[in-house]
Amino acid sequence: MEPDRLGVYFVLPDIEVSEQIALALSALKGGARTIQLRTKGASTRTTVETATRLKTLCAQHEAVLIINDRLDIALASGADGVHLGQDDLPVDMARRLAGEDIIIGASVSSPAQASEAVRLGSDYVAVSPVFDTPTKSDTGPALGLDGTRAICESVSVPVVGIGGIKNKHVRSLVQAGITSIAVVSEIASANDPETATATLAKELRLSLVQIGLSN
Numbered sequence: 001m002e003p004d005r006l007g008v009y010f011v012l013p014d015i016e017v018s019e020q021i022a023l024a025l026s027a028l029k030g031g032a033r034t035i036q037l038r039t040k041g042a043s044t045r046t047t048v049e050t051a052t053r054l055k056t057l058c059a060q061h062e063a064v065l066i067i068n069d070r071l072d073i074a075l076a077s078g079a080d081g082v083h084l085g086q087d088d089l090p091v092d093m094a095r096r097l098a099g100e101d102i103i104i105g106a107s108v109s110s111p112a113q114a115s116e117a118v119r120l121g122s123d124y125v126a127v128s129p130v131f132d133t134p135t136k137s138d139t140g141p142a143l144g145l146d147g148t149r150a151i152c153e154s155v156s157v158p159v160v161g162i163g164g165i166k167n168k169h170v171r172s173l174v175q176a177g178i179t180s181i182a183v184v185s186e187i188a189s190a191n192d193p194e195t196a197t198a199t200l201a202k203e204l205r206l207s208l209v210q211i212g213l214s215n
Contacts, residue, residue, distance in 0.1 A: 152177025
């Protein structure tokens with residue numbers, strides 16, 4: 001996978017479907033390269049239908065759709081990939097079930113976890129949490145720049161940063177080895193989600209150009 005393929009990676013909040021679709025469209029117009037669907041309370045049928053609609057939007061904007069946790073939803077909807085946490089379906093089992101064409105990402109919080117995820121077949125790893133975040137309450141302590149850098153140095157696949165990331169953090173995170181920025185509230189809570197996404201995308205692109213990872 002190209003280092004900068006995932007770009008601005010927008011994790012949709014668990015809200016009404018119509019609001020999710022509208023937010024995703026705004027983010028895509030602003031330059032998001034990846035949309036992640038993460039739902040906990042919706043039925044499987046509703047989630048598949050939502051994912052199918054999002055897949056169409058992502059395809060129209062040459063973006064990637066990732067489904068959180070649920071490989072079955074990813075396969076049923078034709079999504080581009082699935083993202084797995086440490087307590088989800090093991091990466092190697094997901095790879096055997098899904099084959100080589102689907103993108104598999106894994107959340108990690110240490111170099112050891114990152115190396116193991118890649119060994120098992122993960123296409124990218126997500127460092128979580130980089131900074132303290134109110135979005136999720138079940139995460140470990142923030143890793144900061146030093147912890148993030150250690151994980152980036154332990155693997156050769158693209159590394160996504162997630163957790164409390166704001167536009168002001170982008171350059172220092174790229175310098176630490178991050179190639180994609182995953183956010184929730186920085187876009188979802190913005191007065192103008194499209195402009196907020198565009199601002200992040202511009203800063204990420206310029207930062208990657210500065211270190212020679214993008215044109």
